[in-house]
Amino acid sequence: MKKILLAVFLIVFFVSIISSQPELLSRKNYGINWYHYNTENFKIIYNKKVEASALKAGRLAEEIYSKQSEKLGLKFKKRYKIYISNIDDIPNGFTTPFNYIYIWADVSNYSTILTGYDKWLKSVLAHEMVHALIMENIKGWVDFFFPGSILALPREINEGFAQFYGNENWGAERGDIYLNLAVKNNDLSHSVETIDRGKLLYAKGFSKIKYLNMEYPDFKSTKLFKYRDFFGFFNWEKSFNKNFPISYKTFCNNWEKYMNVYYNWREGLSERSAELGTKIKNIEAVYIKSIKKNPGAEGFAFIGKKSKNSSDNRLYYFNQKFKKIKYLDSGGLTGDLNFNKSGTKIYFTKRHYTSKKAISTDIFSVDLKTKSIEQTTLDCKASNPVIVNDDLIFSKNNKGTMNLYNLNLKNKKLKKITDFNNKFQIFDININYKFSKITFSFLDPDIKKFGFCIFNYQNGKLTKIFTENKIRYPLIFPDNENKILLTVFENNLRVNLFSYNLENGKHRRITNQSNFLKAMDFDSTDGKILTIVQESRNKNEIFAVDKNRIPKNYPGKIREYYKKWLEIKTGYSFNNRNLKTRREQNKRYNHALHINKKLILPYPFNIENKLSGGFVGYFSDDIGKNTIITYLGYNHKDPINSNYGINFIYRNYFFDIKAGFNYLDFQNSDYLNKELMERNESYRFEISIPIYDNKSFFNKSEWGLGFVDDKNIVINRDIYNDGLANNSTINLQNLPEGYNARKLFFKYYSRKGTFYKNFPDNRFDFFIKIDLSNSFFGSDYNYEKINLSTDNIIGVNDKYSIRLNFNFEMLSGEIAPQNRLGLKYKKSNSSIDLFSGYLYTSEPTLRGLEHNIFNDKTLVQKLEIRNIINKSIMGLLFIDSGAVWDKNDYEILNYIGIEFKFNFNIYKLAAGISRRTDKLDEGYNYYWYIEPRKYLINMFKNIGG
Ligand SMILES: [Zn+2]
Known part of the structure; x- marks a missing residue:
């Protein structure tokens, strides 16, 4: 059922990657009324319960903006949006590359996050505003497609600016604890291998910007963030080298020396831990x-x-x-x-x-x-x-x-x-x-x-x-x-x-x-x-x-040396209440009327067996309540038959609705590496209800019901049949030129974080999907199909885990021949298949199988012993076992092998070698594939605090 899933791949992939909102905002945000009002430079959007804070936020924002924009020499080009909500008790705020800040108001225990003595709203607004000013000013042409410019600014520098110009105090929790240990352990890295990486990143950035202000008290950031290289890209290091008398490398060395002297000196005048x-x-x-x-x-x-x-x-x-x-x-x-x-x-x-x-x-x-x-x-x-x-x-x-x-x-x-x-x-x-x-x-x-x-x-x-x-x-x-x-x-x-x-x-x-x-x-x-x-x-x-x-006392003083350090401040405060009046009355804010472009990504399409250009567009409102995903792939031979699709996701308090139309070429399945191309015209409607678990974020479940209407045309039928005629092992007859498939489907998914020992990944997933296709709906084929799968990861210790995967599929009735059930081989990726990784668990693939084997019932079981070598490499030993059968016939295959998974950038590359256990003479099989990683979500937001 690849054709139907293709649209889903796109939806799942882009929603989970770009729209960070569903990950960050709770469901309740979709079920409440929002209001807004404008000030000179800001649009404040808020929920009713937090009205008092929201009214204050506009005035505060104007005051903070007037100070910061002057000091930094940076301005907003258009009215900037600030969301204020108290729905969730999360002491945080974040700045997006999409012209808005989101702040949770009225939170608990915030001073453990920001070490200032100010009230939360003021502190967090001042911090996020710096991020916003920088983000808006380093944007270039590339940001029309993708918010890529922000990736050119090291995150520690971004956070350093936000802390310093947000008027935060350098102190134990905001910096000192982490930098102290890093200096003394002689390890200043904030790689993913370290436990305190986030806090150290903030600490390093804060102290670097403090040090920069100590060395160059009068510098302005205007030129620093307006710099663009030959290709129009922002580049932090090049810009620094151009705007300061020393290189960024030298600056970092000087900074490190200053910190080393201070912390080692301080340590020399203190008791050893062992003495306590x-x-x-x-x-x-x-x-x-x-x-x-x-x-x-x-x-x-x-x-x-x-x-x-x-x-x-x-x-x-x-x-x-x-x-x-x-x-x-x-x-x-x-x-x-x-x-x-x-x-x-x-x-x-x-x-x-x-x-x-x-x-x-x-x-x-x-x-x-x-x-x-x-x-x-x-x-x-x-x-x-x-x-x-x-x-x-x-x-x-x-x-x-x-x-x-x-x-x-x-x-x-x-x-x-x-x-x-x-x-x-x-x-x-x-x-x-x-x-x-x-x-x-x-x-x-x-x-x-x-x-x-x-x-x-x-x-x-x-x-x-x-x-x-x-x-x-x-x-x-x-x-x-x-x-x-x-x-x-x-x-x-x-x-x-x-x-x-x-x-x-x-x-x-x-x-x-x-x-x-x-x-x-x-x-x-x-x-x-x-x-x-x-x-x-x-x-x-x-x-x-x-x-x-x-306690033991040691003679000597360090205070004078460090006093200077603590005195480096921005020189402004947010206390003089130079507040602007509101310009507009509060109005209801309808998110559906504020859908805007988030991304337009160039994207390769495989159209009529030729690689072709196109793009994928992602549009959404700022809280992720309404989302539109659309794409276009240009057909050189036949522009009228260019590929396109438009898909809509609507979320409210109770349920999600997904609806879409897609006109798309796809590779249906591979038979002995002969590609079957089909063109699919499909309407899709789905309603799903997510169920929340009050005890654990790990547990979730979802019920779904939907209808799909497909019209398919086989594009390369003759070439394909000619190819098949030479191979008698493939049992495919009467490949239709085209057919209609209409089906009703039901699905249920649940994930449980099972008993934990040490391993980060313990979980149990359960998935069931039932498809009903019937001539009553106007379908050319009558069938019922059941897919049931479970995926279980059991942690053994910090390094090892066991994964057990079952996948059962059963068909009764008749289906288009190219959609038959069976054991599939794990395919190396062509462009569009990159996204199939998201539905990997429901694919009955065998690692090592060289061609697909079809029948009415299939069962695949996988056992993996997985070893986390480090955060970027995982090695695994696997046994894949598959059975395929009907009343008259059955076949069982077992493969054993080794696979390595490498994380690089936004992708995961897997490569492996396997061997069939009962037919050793078949020799070794090599394979590879690419999957997208899910961590991209974090790239687009800038968690403040
Ligand atoms: Zn921040």
Whole structure:
């Protein structure tokens, strides 16, 4: 059924690659009303719930723009669009190459992303606006086809500009931690092999642009971003070399030297990690985000990454008695966790789809014995759980302001404990081991200060303490309730442990080291502080630090040297409220009326057996609700029969509709390498309903129902038949000149993230499709066809996984001969087949088979033992086994072989060698093919924050 799928290949490929929106925006965005208004330079598009923020955003945007455009010497050429939504609780924003920024407003815990003290909307707008200004100004002719210019600007430089000119503060979380470790580990690479690559990329960029401003305080970016080479392309390095007295290479060397001196000097005046306390053995991970000791048993719960290959943070339990680590959950874990008093359950925060199809955080619990996971709070932007008796205490975000709440787990009553307002932010809620007092840290963006709070659970008293330094993870001493342990970001740079005396307000230093650490818990048995220490980029350790220890002090000063560094700023602020008035009234914003061009890609077509030119166009509104994919392939011999197609995808809250018309040449199937060309005229309509899983982003399913009307003409029938006449092994009769095929189809697809061990790819896919073709619909052939397939990847460890694939197809009735079922050989690619990779799982191919074998029923089973050699190469050993049969006849084939898959750029190249197990005299078979990779999605967006 390749002809019908061809249009789908195009749709699937372009939608998943170019339209990043369905990946980023939750379904709820399609089900709400949007409004808009214009200011002088901006169009603000927003949903009703966030109206107050949206009205402010226009004024803020104008103010930020006036400052930044002057400083950078860059301007927008036309009115720029800013989307504001609070549907999803995602502390982020992104800038697209398509003239718009998208910002999630009213988010929780944003200061862990941006280290400024400003309110989120202002900070994120200032950051994204820099991206937008740069992106719009480096565009050239190539961007008419494809947003390619932005790829010529190194991402670290892009992020560096955004952080610096977005007025962010250089500090521990925004740079220092990551650059410090990279310098000390003598490894500044941010390759995909490293666990902290994203954060380090931001850190390097930020410090480079800071350093550039230190060396050349008066430079303007206008010329830097207006540079174009001979072919009209932007090129960062060439532009830099032209606009500065030193080359970019020399500049980078100078920058590296400056950073080396600072960090090594700082390290020389600090304690070694090994001196801090005793290392807790057996908890080994490349990254540990948080850890808590079980108050009821010998063990620890921790969230982190055990392997460099891990794609996200996972929740583990380490049983100290049996030295065993147990996997509990993954997907959307934010990092906070706490035990109940008996130590039987862990409560943790998870980002997930709510029942209303938005993305939110909620508190989940996992039972250590049964491993069963339950959602405790319901769709309420909740995080930071602690448990006292039957009460769950947590923070809840309401329109950007966070407060402490109490949910009684028995009677389900929810009570608000605190009364903070104006976007107050709460983090790091902890409870002392007596379960009487709660501590948490906060950011008060109104007065731009961090601090910490103590909440006495027994008498309801709340004490708020402001601090000059940034404080995280406050903990009450086990033996003295007047003493608090604090993780202090000293001048927002070095991070150390201090104790704080509530009676006299005095700090006492406990550590004097230079790396990042965080105090997570007290070991109540010996009063030691459970501390995560990061001494290496790819190794985190847990230390038990004595709270009474006296730190070592080293003579010498580094402050003067680095003070200069911290003082390099943009020289402007966004506080003077020079605000423009609105020019237009708010109006409803209909996305269907704002579909615009996203891409026009030149694209090769195979028309009447000749390679021919053409293009694929992709048009969409900015949130991906309405999408049009169209293409044109020029037929040199017969322009009237040029190929074209138009396909439409509409998404709403409940379902997707796909409809299209395609007039297209395609290669139907290969019989002994003789290409059969058909021209297909098809109408297609499909409705599908996606089902969301509230517990995991990994799980998804979809029901679909559709109708296809095909009219086919065989183009090279005579040549083809002549070719076949010479080969008696091919059993094909009565190849029609043309035929009509009309069919109704039903499909169901589901994916489950199965039990995880270490491997990033564990999953189980199930797919069923039933086709019904009948003369009643006007079809020339009556048949029913069933395709059932499963695809299962089981992780063994970080390096190895096993893949099991089953594909069963059954036909009853009659079908056009060229569409018969059978075992297919894995074809090397011609131009258009590049896209078939997307439906690879439903193709009953055998690696090694030299020609197709047809019959009414086929079963293909594949077993692969896969070895991840590194992020760009995977090796696999496979056994492909196929059976093809009907009432009278059957054939079974088995192949064994080795395959390598190489990731390069946007494609995956596979090459292999195989041999038939029962007919060794057939010798070896070599093959190769190309598939598109899915990671392209990330190329087109610029995740801010
Ligand atoms: Zn950014």
